[in-house]
Amino acid sequence: MAPLPDAPVAPSVRTVISVDAMGGDRGPAAVVAGIAASAAKNPDIAFILHGDEAELRRLIARRRVLEGRCEIRHAPRAVTMHDKPSQVMRHGEGTSMWSCIDSVKKGEATVAVSCGNTGALMALSMVRLRKLPGVNRPAIACLWPSRNPSGFNVMLDVGADIRADAEDLLQFATMGASYARNGLGLARPRVGLLNVGTEEHKGRAELKLAQDLIAAAAVTGDFDYAGFVEGGDIPGAQVDVIVTDGFTGNIALKTGEGTAKLIADFLKEAFNATFLSRIAALLALTSLQRLQKRIDPRRVNGGVFLGLNGTVVKSHGSADATGVSAAIKLAFLLAQSGFQDGLAARVASAGRAGQDAAANGAGGTDNS
């Protein structure tokens, strides 16, 4: 029966996220626990789950909140952490990762989420989804705990490719600004270019060239270009988006994570050192838990692949239910905001502006 005309216009169609259930270090149980946590919090979300059908049926049957919100696609194989991207690219059909990306390719889902092998996921995403017109190198963007009001900065590329020339860095700036507008809700993100100093004469040749390209694109791209930034600015409040090549970005990301982990462990030791310090830890428990939440890497779980015909969220391989749920939340947010279409328009517009800077009126007006 058709709905009555005066029925409230509810969001009757759920946003569907495609999830690779087999990729993570903790197996499908952690993935299903994660999507169950998301489903419990968000009534507007549904899933297509890819992996071993028998196992997934068993896991889903235990979670009532997933009833009627989870479609299963059987995949007989799984990509492991040791598989080479080039191999997976050629022989990956039949894996849960391949199937997961194909749901986005076919338009059944808006965003794909996987905890699997990053290199393989990027390689498969490239061949199955293809690059957006105007994009030379896709990038992986991550969220970084920062002193900004939103609590986070965007950094890209953190590992899609080990190279980036000036044109690539310009595209990263455009895509990173789009991500900050949609993911962090910033109308006019401030973009910085990572370098070894803030003075104009410093750094590699491609950075000086990129500097000029990004500054010129900022006018029509609805972002502010803040110039060169240094490693110390990545968690700072000077900029919202940090642009760099995938080699440098990957090392900065892992250095930051390693440093945070080292300090957290030292802190635990300090609180266990004496009787008084153990009492102190109890007294400060609530405050310390709030601190932990601010820097918990699981909360910022989800590198986003940008520059493809479809959005892919890469969750940490070691993600537990909390981590998977955070990645799902990010995927949902990006799907809902129409991020993908906006991004495509932005990249096309930046390309036109680059080809004909004199035309000058090519800026997009959407909120991407």
Add this chain to the structure above:
Amino acid sequence: MAPLPDAPVAPSVRTVISVDAMGGDRGPAAVVAGIAASAAKNPDIAFILHGDEAELRRLIARRRVLEGRCEIRHAPRAVTMHDKPSQVMRHGEGTSMWSCIDSVKKGEATVAVSCGNTGALMALSMVRLRKLPGVNRPAIACLWPSRNPSGFNVMLDVGADIRADAEDLLQFATMGASYARNGLGLARPRVGLLNVGTEEHKGRAELKLAQDLIAAAAVTGDFDYAGFVEGGDIPGAQVDVIVTDGFTGNIALKTGEGTAKLIADFLKEAFNATFLSRIAALLALTSLQRLQKRIDPRRVNGGVFLGLNGTVVKSHGSADATGVSAAIKLAFLLAQSGFQDGLAARVASAGRAGQDAAANGAGGTDNS
């Protein structure tokens, strides 16, 4: 009068450190306070201090511990943080920095210490001290708080040059191992090459080439080559020396510092959040101070310039007395251990080994 023959063989000659008093953000007062702190702890140290004579006389007169242990060399000018290295290189004569390095060049002091402009200090060190035979690019090595028993790892290059080819990375490995032997007292340091993954097929072409060169040099170089390491291993216990180019190293260093600072500030906020947490902070004070000491950047203050005919220690521009004193301590340690001569022998030996790998017996036997 000559000493009596049966007089105890005391270290009658003090180790002289050449100090640029004018370079730091906090001016000569902080530098003089720092050398006074070192002098109070260490009876075997003396200084040549470079800068404005009148001001330095006034500052030294206030510190009794410096009486008779401080020679002043007047320098009418000082290099500022904004001076371009190329300018300083050409017109730097008469600055305290130039004079400070010249004391090492003339053999009056074993090691030079400056809190000044890093680029200018490196440029002046290059032209005045010249590169060691066999070294193509000098490097700056830093100490990084780590999980290793010594509490620190060595990383280089953290900013002498933005480039490094495979041969340069090999020299960094040799020099870094020497530094770890002398600075950290490790008989056989473990060396890792920084990359975006530990698998052999990953990373840039020069890294794969450097991998082979370093592995071959380890045999005669008295170090172990541990393969590729990632950003997360920089503060880890897997290796003692992390080798990378100066662009990546500089960004990793500043990202680590920035992350540590962010967490320290969040921690302070957490302890100030409630009445209970403030009480807790008091109870845990001793333990927290111990933690702070472990990760205090002032304690690891001092980047060492390696690969020149003379050792130069670069202290943080913002160093206070504690920071300056830490840099002086490092300079003293390196001077005492005969680091410079050992390093030169090692580099020469690695060069011979590289030129004629078949000869195979070119390894040094010193402790550098």
